[in-house]
Amino acid sequence: MQDVFVFETRCLHSLVKVFPDEELTDDPYERGTALRGETFHFQVAYRAPALTKPIRVSVMSGLPAAITLQKVGLAPSELPCQRRHDDNVLRVTPGLYPDPLYPIDEERGVVGIHYQWRSVWVTVELGEETPAGEYAVAVKFASSTGETLGEEWFRLEVIPVMLPQQTLIHTEWFHPDCLANYYGVDVFSDAHWRLIESYLQTAVQHGMNMVLTPHFTPPLDTQVGGERPTVQLVDVWIVEGGKYEFGFDRLLRWITLCDRIGIRYFEFSHLFTQWGAKHAPKVLAEGQGELRRIFGWETDATGEAYTSFLNQYLPALMTFLRAQGLENRCYFHISDEPLLEHMPWYRSASELMQTHLGNFPIIDALTNYEYYEQGLVKRPIPANDHIELFLELQVPELWTYYCCVQYRQVSNRFFNMPSARNRVIGVQLYKFQIAGFLHWGYNFWNTQYSLQAIDPYRVTDAGGSFPSGDAFLVYPGDAGPVESIRMDVFYEGLQDLRALQLLESLVGRDAVLVLIEEGLSEPLSFSRYPHEAAWLLGLRERVNREIGAALASKRREEER
Structure with missing residues (x-):
């Protein structure tokens, strides 16, 4: 006896992850509201009882x-989570996880595979x-x-008010060398610049308004003694007597590109190595007549040679940035995630940089409050599982920020x-009036310590090092990025923040806090929600x- 062909569909909200080997348990989600200027997502899950292709959508x-x-x-995920995970996860086994969002070819459509649930992601971009x-x-x-196989109807109500502009500063660390590696193009060739623009445009569309700017190749996620491909925007020339000259043409091209596509802030990459500033x-x-490496892992950060270099470079950079009118748009890093034991080196670096930076702020991801208390960094960035002390002391x-080790209780975005x-x-960002959010992995397509490049469609855990979902938000497409569920959902959170700020402007902050809780x-916190x-x-x-309701009330008052 043959199976009766039944093609099933179900309308779902964007927070459901549809697994092919799991029954759907979520109720249909068939209506919602959105503000003007908002990007709204929902999805339609479908299941066919036999191999069916193409299915045109x-x-x-x-x-x-x-x-x-x-x-x-x-x-695929071989490492979905850390061993001591909490219970707020979907599953902990290796396997296939819903994440990349592929364009749908009109002719090839989608495929139905033997009773597997799959999903189509719907994005609605509302205008002003x-x-x-x-x-x-x-x-x-x-x-x-x-022949019609199935259909779903969603009803979206548009509320006639514009979602306000994002005030949160948001950076996902952008790795230009990974683009060059994957696409096989020369760094800062015309092809590389086109890729940079494409990937940054997608980032801007998802709320990223700050970009990690590699004036020198960032000393991040690099094995001690090793190096990543050079992505240095600033030219350096050695002249006689221990003097240097600097060229900013590539940096200006970078800034001009970012201005054109909507990047507002520039975070200049770290001038000292990660985990210690040594x-x-x-x-x-x-x-x-030759281009050569003059500083690196062999360089003592506190030594005379590098100190002399920075004493020449930083004033030249400040002059350039002020000439471009960027005084209120630039941030600087010293060293990523220093520990207390690294404070002597960090202190030396901070004092040197503060001598030259003036009002340009220094920001760094760190855990220990002492770095802020002693004035070594004016804008500390504690992880969301170490932020409570900083909040209590009203910094x-x-x-x-969060990364691979923030996996108990707090928000994060691993596959599982x-x-x-x-x-x-x-x-959470709204309640605690957080000014900025940082994450290290927009497109880190390497293994840990950048020992080798990876194919992000096959390796999603940095070579068995970080839970899948930590190292990158986008996948490489033919000529630009392939988006992910995680990136769209994070942007929904940023839109929630903006909507809460809009409501606050209408009814006051106290009323909004009451509504939230x-x-x-x-009370809602970073670890309890x-x-x-x-x-x-x-x-x-x-x-x-x-x-x-607040807008309607306001209009009635104006009409009286």
Whole structure:
């Protein structure tokens, strides 16, 4: 007896991760609200009882907005989580996890595979003038002959107010050398510049407004004694008598490109090595007709040679930046994640840099409050699992970050974590008035310590070093980035932050805080928050309704 062909579909919110080997347990999600200028996501899961291809997918709507369909792909994970993980995870086994978002070819469509649930990701980009009202969005599945296999309808209500601009400074460390490695292009060739622009445009579209700027090759994630491909934006020439001259043409091209696509802030890469500030980054200079490395792991960071170099370089850089009108747009790093035992070296570096930087701020990811207390870094960036002391002591303009070791209780975005755990960061950033968010992995396609390049479609854990989802947010496409669920969901969190700020401007901060914590058994913190997607989605819907009600009330008062 043959199976009866039943093609199944279900409309779902964006916080569901659809696994091919797991039954769907989430209820249908068929309506929502959004503000003008917002990017709204939902998805449609589908399942065919037999191998079916191609399945053509289309979208129809009267909503005047850009609507994009993408196929949710599966990425392998050999290391989904740390051994001592908490319970707020979806699974802990190696396997295939939904993450990359592939474009859907009109002719090839998508594939249905023997009772496996798969998903189509729907992105709705609302404009500044999108008319208010409720709109239907239909996603339809059809066979190669045009026969309708299934369809789902979603209703999106547009609230007639613009989502405000993002005030949070947000950087995901951008690694130009990984682009050159993967695509096989020369660093800073025309092809490389095109890739840089494409990847940064996608970053900007997802809320990244600061970029790690490699004036010298960043001394990050590099084995001691090893080096990464040179991505040095500043030219250095050796002249007689221990003097140097500097050229900023490539740096100016970088800044001009970033200005054009919407990058607002520049974080100049670290001038001292990671985890200790004991050595110099790789610096190439031209002298006597040859280009050679003049500083690196063999360089004593406190020695006369490197100190003399920085005493010449930093004033020249300051002059250049001021000439470009960038005084309020530039930040500097000393060394990433120093420990207390590294303080003598960090102190020496900080004192030297502060001599030249003036009002340009120094930011660094660190754990120990003593670095801030002793004035060595004015803008500390504690991890979200070490931020409580900094909050208690009311450090102004506080930032936060997370990486591979922030995996117990706090927000993060590993493959195996629920998407709600990713998105909740937006509410937390709002409550604690965090000024900036940093993450180290926008496109780190290397193994740990950059011992070798990897194929991110096959290796998602930096060679068995970091849980999948930590090292990169984008995958390499033919000519630009392939986005991920994690990147879209994180951006939803940033939009939640902006919506909360809008509501605050209408009803006051105290009222918004009450709304956030209504019904909670304890105050929301970075480590304590509801884990359910329903809470987060419900909160955002209430925020949108309160915004609409406050605006309607304001209009009535103006009409009186």
